Amino acid sequence: MTNPAYPIAKENNGKSSWKFVFSELKPQGKWFTPFNIISIPIILLGLGIIVVRFWKGLGSVTNLSQEVPWGIWIGFDVVTGVAFAGGAYVVTFMVYILNMKKYHSIVRVTVLNGFLAYAFYTGALLLDLGRPWNVVNPVIGNNFGTSSVLFLVAWHFLLYMLAELIEFSPAIAEWLGARRAHKILSGMTVGAVILGITLSTLHQSGLGALYLMAKDKIHPLWYSEFIPILFLVSSIFAGLSMVIFEGSISHKVFFDKVSEKNEKAQNGIIHGLSKICAGAMFAYFFLQFLVFIHGKNWGLLNTPMGYWFLVEMIGFVLIPMMLFFYSYRTSNLFLIRLAAILTMIGVILNRLNVTVIGFRWDAAVHYIPSLMEIIVTLTVIFIEVWVFRWVINRMPVLGESPVWAKEEK
Amino acid sequence: MSIDRRNFIRIIGIAGVSLAVGNSFGATTPEKESEVEFRGMLYDSTRCIGCRACEKACAKAHNLPEPKDELKVDVLRKTSESQRSVINNYTTSKGEVFIRKQCMQCNEPACTAACLTQAMFKTKEGPVIWRADKCMGCRYCMVSCPFDIPKFEFHSSNPIIQKCDMCYDRIIKGQIPACAEACGDALTFGTRRELIAEARKRIAENPKDYIDQIYGENVAGGTGSLYLSSVPFNEVGFNAGLQNSSYPALTKGFLYSVPSVDVLLPPLLLAIHEATKNNHSNDEDHD
Numbered sequence: 001m002t003n004p005a006y007p008i009a010k011e012n013n014g015k016s017s018w019k020f021v022f023s024e025l026k027p028q029g030k031w032f033t034p035f036n037i038i039s040i041p042i043i044l045l046g047l048g049i050i051v052v053r054f055w056k057g058l059g060s061v062t063n064l065s066q067e068v069p070w071g072i073w074i075g076f077d078v079v080t081g082v083a084f085a086g087g088a089y090v091v092t093f094m095v096y097i098l099n100m101k102k103y104h105s106i107v108r109v110t111v112l113n114g115f116l117a118y119a120f121y122t123g124a125l126l127l128d129l130g131r132p133w134n135v136v137n138p139v140i141g142n143n144f145g146t147s148s149v150l151f152l153v154a155w156h157f158l159l160y161m162l163a164e165l166i167e168f169s170p171a172i173a174e175w176l177g178a179r180r181a182h183k184i185l186s187g188m189t190v191g192a193v194i195l196g197i198t199l200s201t202l203h204q205s206g207l208g209a210l211y212l213m214a215k216d217k218i219h220p221l222w223y224s225e226f227i228p229i230l231f232l233v234s235s236i237f238a239g240l241s242m243v244i245f246e247g248s249i250s251h252k253v254f255f256d257k258v259s260e261k262n263e264k265a266q267n268g269i270i271h272g273l274s275k276i277c278a279g280a281m282f283a284y285f286f287l288q289f290l291v292f293i294h295g296k297n298w299g300l301l302n303t304p305m306g307y308w309f310l311v312e313m314i315g316f317v318l319i320p321m322m323l324f325f326y327s328y329r330t331s332n333l334f335l336i337r338l339a340a341i342l343t344m345i346g347v348i349l350n351r352l353n354v355t356v357i358g359f360r361w362d363a364a365v366h367y368i369p370s371l372m373e374i375i376v377t378l379t380v381i382f383i384e385v386w387v388f389r390w391v392i393n394r395m396p397v398l399g400e401s402p403v404w405a406k407e408e409k
Numbered sequence: 410m411s412i413d414r415r416n417f418i419r420i421i422g423i424a425g426v427s428l429a430v431g432n433s434f435g436a437t438t439p440e441k442e443s444e445v446e447f448r449g450m451l452y453d454s455t456r457c458i459g460c461r462a463c464e465k466a467c468a469k470a471h472n473l474p475e476p477k478d479e480l481k482v483d484v485l486r487k488t489s490e491s492q493r494s495v496i497n498n499y500t501t502s503k504g505e506v507f508i509r510k511q512c513m514q515c516n517e518p519a520c521t522a523a524c525l526t527q528a529m530f531k532t533k534e535g536p537v538i539w540r541a542d543k544c545m546g547c548r549y550c551m552v553s554c555p556f557d558i559p560k561f562e563f564h565s566s567n568p569i570i571q572k573c574d575m576c577y578d579r580i581i582k583g584q585i586p587a588c589a590e591a592c593g594d595a596l597t598f599g600t601r602r603e604l605i606a607e608a609r610k611r612i613a614e615n616p617k618d619y620i621d622q623i624y625g626e627n628v629a630g631g632t633g634s635l636y637l638s639s640v641p642f643n644e645v646g647f648n649a650g651l652q653n654s655s656y657p658a659l660t661k662g663f664l665y666s667v668p669s670v671d672v673l674l675p676p677l678l679l680a681i682h683e684a685t686k687n688n689h690s691n692d693e694d695h696d
Contacts (some may be wrong), residue, residue, distance in 0.1 A: 052678035060562025066489065066560050069548035097678050099685040130546020130561060130568040137526040143543045144527070149660050150549050152667055190682060198674040210664040213519045213656045218646060228663050288636055343542035 020176070023392055039382040046379025047259040049372045050127060058130060059373040068360050068367035072126040075355030077377055079207050080348055081121035083231070086239030088114025088164060090276075096193040105262040106269055108171055108397045109250060110243050112388065117163040120384040122157050127376065149209045156203035163196035175395040175403045182405055205232040211354055212330035219358035221300055221309045224291045227354065233287060236280040240273050241340040248337055254392050259399040267333060274336040277343065278324035285317050305361060312353060316346025424570060447516065448580060449601035449625075450589060451608055452509050454645070455597040457494055457620050459507040466591035469493045470576060485646065490560040493573040494588060501640040508645040509596075511588075512537060512573035513625060514633030515655070520550035520559055521616075521656035528560070528570075535554035535601065535633045536575035544570060555629055555651050575633065581642045606636050612638035630655025 053061045066072050091110045094100045104386050124371035126132045137143040141160065145151045165189050173182035208231030211218060224230075251258055251266055258266075300306045327335035356367065392398060400406075429451045456652045459480060473491050480486070482505055486495045494511035520529040527595050528544035531537050539559070547567055550559045562568035576586035584590075589598040597604060605626060620680050624636035636642065643649035 010597045014673065024494065055566055057562065057564045057566055057568060059562070062563075064563060066487075066551070067557065069551040069561060077565050088534065093678075097685070099682075128547075130548065131544055134526065134543065134545040137528075137543055137545060145521075145525040147522045147664065148525040149663065150551070152525065152664070154525060172435075194682070195677045195679055198671060201674060202670055205663070209660055210549070211552070212659045213523060213555075215652070215656070215659060216555055216650060217552075225659070225662070 024175075026098060028393055035385075036152055039386070042375060043379050043382050043386075046376045046382075049376050050379075053202060053376075055125060058128070061370065061376070063366070063370045063373065065367065067363055068356075070128075070355065070359075071367060072352075072369045072373055073124060073355060075352055076348070077121045077124045077358075079355050080284065080351040081360065082204065083118050083235045083238040083314070083347055083351060084242040084344070085114040085117035086200065086235035088239065089197045089245040090236050090239050091226065091243065092167065092193045095199050096190055097197070102265070103269055105265050108168065108245060109247070111167045112391060112397055113242070113246060114166055114173075114239075115161065116384050116388055116391075118157060118161050118164065119373055120380050120387075122161075124377075137272050141147070149212070151205055153203050153206040155212065156199045160196055160199040160203060163192045163199060166192035166208075167196065170401075170405070171395045171397055174401050177402075179404060189328055194215045200208060200235075201204075201232060204235040205229060206403075207231055208354070211359075214359070217360055218354060219305050219361045220295060221292070221297055221305060222350075222354045222358040224295055226291050228241075229289060230284065233280060233284045234347055234350060237277045237284065237343055240280070241343040244270050244273055244277075244337060244340040245344060250392070250398060254398055256387075257392060257398045261400070262398060268332060270336055271331060274324045274328045274339065277339070278321055278328060279345070281317060281321035281324065285313070285321060288313060288317070305358070308353070308357075312349045314347060316342055316349055320346060329331060330382075338369060412462050414656060436652075445533040446599065447514075447601045448575065448632055449514065449604050449635055450575060450586065451597040451599070451604040451635045452639070453597070453608075453611065453637045454506055454508050455639050456593070457496070457500060457507040457636065458593070460593075461496050462591040462593075463509065463596060464492070464494060464496060464590035466587040467573075468492065470587035471586070473571075488558065488560060488571075489564045490569075490571045493571060497636040497646060499645045501644040503639050506638065506645055508636075508638070508642055510646070512575070513556050513629065514573075514575055515629050515659050516633070517628070517655035518632040519553040519555060519631075519656035522660065523549040524552035525549070532577060534577070534580055536580065537572075538568045538574040538577045539572055541569055546570075553568075553656065555648070555656055601633055601635070608635060608637055620640065627653045629653070630658070634685065 049061050062073070079261040080300065080406055085121060087110045091103055095107050116238035124197060125137065129135060137153055138145060166185065170182055170189070173179075173185055189348050208227035208229075211223070211227055212225065247266060248272065249264065301310065320339040323335055323339035327333075327339060356369075360381055361392070396402065398406075431587065446499070460478070461480060464476050471493060473493070476492055476495075478486065480496060480498055482498045482501050484498075486497055488495050488510060494509060496509050498508055499506050499508060514535055514537050515531075518529065518531055521527075521531045521537060523529070524544075525547070526543040526545055529537060529550050530540060546561070548559075548561055550560060550570065551557070558572050560571045562571070576584070576588075577584060579645040589596040596605065598622045599607070605623060608623045608626075612621055612623075618639055619637055620639065620641055622638075622642070624642045624647060625632040625634055632652070638645060641649075
């Protein structure tokens with residue numbers, strides 16, 4: 001039996017739980033894997049750059065300017081990263097609110113992914129803050145800027161991370177063998193899910209609403225009063241494409257952790273998700289089309305930025321949408337994965353077009369991220385993957401819960 | 410003393426009216442209002458000779474380095490993290506025109522609406538000030554400001570936001586801003602209402618010298634910094650495309666939807682959860 005919970009439970013018997021946690025902190029498995037060989041030097045380099053950033057200021061490592069004060073640390077790490085973390089609220093909605101039990105086996109890994117994405121990408125936000133020691137001001141104290149979209153986004157992020165932690169906590173309890181805590185935490189799941197979906201609705205759209213006041217700075221093909229709704233709808237298929245992509249990789253890399261039941265369910269899940277992606281993308285494409293017509297921007301299409309807009313809309317929304325439809329009808333898993341990758345590229349393009357590429361598109365000097373900014377971004381992603389791997393290897397995420405946890409129900 | 414019915418009704422009537430009217434009018438006496446009226450600054454570009462005394466006074470008042478770069482025609486100088494106000498010289502349809510640039514002190518500033526810690530703050534006196542102890546350096550004010558005014562010290566480990574605050578510290582002491590003090594007669598400090606009246610008077614008295622527009626009267630919902638010019642403002646570096654309604658109004662729809670969604674969505678989700686609970690026969694244990 002490949003149930004990982006058994007040996008953990010046995011180990012746990014003799015030791016105190018702290019000793020158990022310390023023993024688990026030690027790395028397991030091989031060190032010289034291709035991923036480690038690539039990621040370790042980049043992480044070390046990135047940590048060095050972060051030291052310089054706090055020592056000499058943001059300008060010493062980034063290409064930010066007075067005209068373009070937000071670069072890829074916001075536009076990619078936060079705005080794009082959070083869109084990809086949208087899978088968690090969509091999947092929990094399907095499983096806990098609509099009771100689509102078929103998708104139950106991907107809840108934990110999706111929530112874990114979402115939680116880590118929020119923790120790391122909003123954590124990376126601290127790197128971008130000029131005066132991070134004041135970061136607690138909007139949370140405690142009397143400095144509530146309640147008219148600020150960013151204030152709402154910050155609070156919704158914070159509460160959402162808590163909700164996701166509660167959603168994931170039964171897995172932690174199972175890992176630690178904490179039966180009482182497991183019972184209490186499991187009982188909180190539905191409440192946390194409802195809170196989480198509500199918060200997600202608002203902060204996914206809120207990330208778009210951040211840019212509403214930058215009306216004169218964003219290219220008109222990407223600026224509209226509908227940015228918040230477009231961001232919300234695109235986070236649905238961005239998140240699900242990530243679930244398809246990440247699921248396909250996890251099931252290969254962590255094949256020894258995946259239970260037989262989940263392995264069997266996986267193809268059906270990917271198949272089902274492709275249909276939801278296709279539907280959400282159709283709604284999104286239609287909405288984009290309406291916004292475009294409404295904006296009377298026909299003249300702008302025949303410009304370099306117009307071509308770029310068409311590349312995004314046709315190449316990375318319309319085509320993957322049709323691919324999702326087609327591959328769903330023909331049950332072609334390879335094409336579903338391809339469509340998911342194209343969709344993800346499309347979401348990255350869209351978020352960067354609003355936040356970086358289309359932002360101050362008319363400026364004399366364009367913002368191009370520095371190599372150091374990119375390395376720090378990679379550092380954040382790699383550390384996240386390290387933590388993800390650590391959790392997957394120890395907690396019952398891809399596999400089955402221990403028997404005692406199941407008997408509780 | 411006896412009170413007959415007619416007198417009684419009269420007294421009640423007077424008391425009632427004075428309570429109702431007196432209260433609603435008395436609470437906002439015009440005198441009290443005028444004490445906190447927005448101050449502003451009128452810059453008349455037809456009177457500006459480009460001497461840059463205002464720039465020097467500004468630097469001195471805020472302990473910033475004195476600007477040494479030369480003022481050349483059509484070479485755009487920008488405000489920066491070490492300079493709060495600049496004079497530029499543009500070639501226009503009516504020859505060379507000097508124009509000053511500094512914070513517009515909007516009536517409804519985008520930067521203060523953007524700020525999540527109230528570090529950017531619209532004072533009741535009119536100036537928009539920045540407060541170091543509250544700012545977390547997120548630079549959302551810079552993203553939002555349609556005039557690109559807040560400047561950030563990118564090369565500091567303890568960066569501050571530099572912007573014109575209309576010498577708020579001097580205003581609350583009853584002094585006038587350093588630039589207005591240093592200027593001959595191009596810069597006038599006063600309440601926004603007085604300044605608009607003054608600007609209208611100048612346009613009416615010398616219609617040939619001015620275009621019939623006070624920049625700042627309407628743009629971005631009205632600003633404290635007001636401009637008069639002999640040429641259209643897009644010829645002297647202003648963005649003609651800026652909207653006349655306030656910038657915070659752009660986020661109003663979203664912000665109003667937040668409490669609605671936060672309150673209405675959870676019960677809806679709970680209802681759906683309850684309704685679908687026993688939809689499926691649990692032939693398989695999904696824990």
